Amino acid sequence: MERIDTIRKISEELTNELVVCNIGFPSRELHHLKDSSTHFYMLGSMGLASSIGLGIAMSTSRKVVIFDGDGSILMNLGSLVTIFNQNPDNLILIVLDNECYGSTGSQCSYASTVNLGNVAKAVGFKNNFFFDGYEKELKFKEVLNTCGPVFVHIKVKPGNANVPVIPLEALDIRDRFMDEIKK
Template sequence: MIEAELFVRQALERGFGLWSGVPCSYLKPFINHVIDDPSVRYIPAVNEGDAVAIASGSHLAGIRGVAMFQNSGLGNAVNPLTSLNNTYRIPVLLIVTLRGEPGAPPDAVQHGLMGPITTAMLDVMQIPWEYFPDEEAKVGEVLDRAIASMDGTSLPYALVMRKGSVAKKALKSSMEIRVPKVSRRGGAFFETDANASRSDMLKAILDAAGDDVPLLGTTGYTGRELYALNDRSGNFYMAGSMGCVSSIGLGISTVRSGRVIAVDGDGAILMRMGALATNGYQRPENLVHIVLDNGMHESTGGQATVSASVDLCAVAAACGYRNVFETRSPEELRDLLSQKDLSGITFIRARTIPGSPEDLPRPTQRPEELSKRFAAFLQNR
């Protein structure tokens, strides 16, 4: 059994500067410590996949990230672990608890299957792993092996935590209550007569961003159209990891200054709408979250989403976004992004019509090349 402070201190010394996670009783002393420790950036996530995406954004921005959660939530993290971290070769350190461990004392019934298959799932996802250290002398060795593996493979590394690995630690602080305060709100719900295309809106975003602002384009046609319009080192074209774009943006904006623009889609934001709560609570001053909403999953055949029945601006406002706008005009979107006095986390819902250019290209660079290029852009800003 080790003290949480020992592990966290040695991890900090090795560059692990941002932690994100979802609670588990095995992790209780660990999470209690990172919450109380002012030297640690800790972002509580609403689900395990978001924690992985937040840690991944931090890594892209040059700060090693840690995602920690219960093994029962490992399934929620499979999407980004396989289609983001593996595809783009983004290493994060995972701490996954082993509830329902075979041969251990009986656990709650819901862990009956996940306990025996946890390490097998990591193996199937090609994530190297070892057990979380339970002796002080082993902490440094384990962290060094994890770093060597991550640096060598550019893949995540998992530490599987058994019960009783970390000594008890009470939580001293309480989470600050942050009441939503919205400064402005444009447009009106049910104004659905959009006449601008996705490309029109992306051109407006590119014009306003210039050369210095990083842009993240969600999976599907958005990233591909962004690539077709202007391939630049400051663009990150997501493939897979649907719904994670704003969480990656949160990880970046937490550890790097300067505006970050995350371009989402209506289907993607609905898939992981809980990320709005995390973003709105953290409230990074420099994050702009834009949703291009055409009411459908266009790249998969045009199946309708329920976005027309959801006031996404009201959701963002209720979650704590500082500035909330709704627009149907590329010119208005460009003007909004060009405002010099626009400060605080911002949400913009931009209505668009369906349709995309014919013969839409895909990036010719390999995903790992794109992520390295993007990381270099962020870290050289």
């Protein structure tokens, strides 16, 4: 399954959750599919979606869903240890694993030789889900109903959807998201 199809299936099941989306094409794809003030589209800071999402989860009781990539999570493996130790019950970390750095030219990542789900389990995550990306039905309701922190590893095909750039300035994305958090 292509990343945009996976994002589509998951976003169809999201209601009022706060969403932090990894830089580049994943953010563009989510914005194209389902723009919302509950979405924080990262325009920079590769590797920090998990850290930003953790900070948000620790400051609110609302469910926080993080769309991250394999390359980004590999850049900041320490965030897995921090998430595990902070133990937020409202956090879901989704790693969309295409085994490459899709937003920077599709260079291969080490996700082809490292099982990120096993890394999360080794860190101590007790609530883990794996989807091979070829499943027609991505049953995400079970994930949403699981007490966090939750690690979701989804294999997707390499490639980026042909979607436009997000037509919002970084400050506008930040401000509307902050307004959403304050509700």
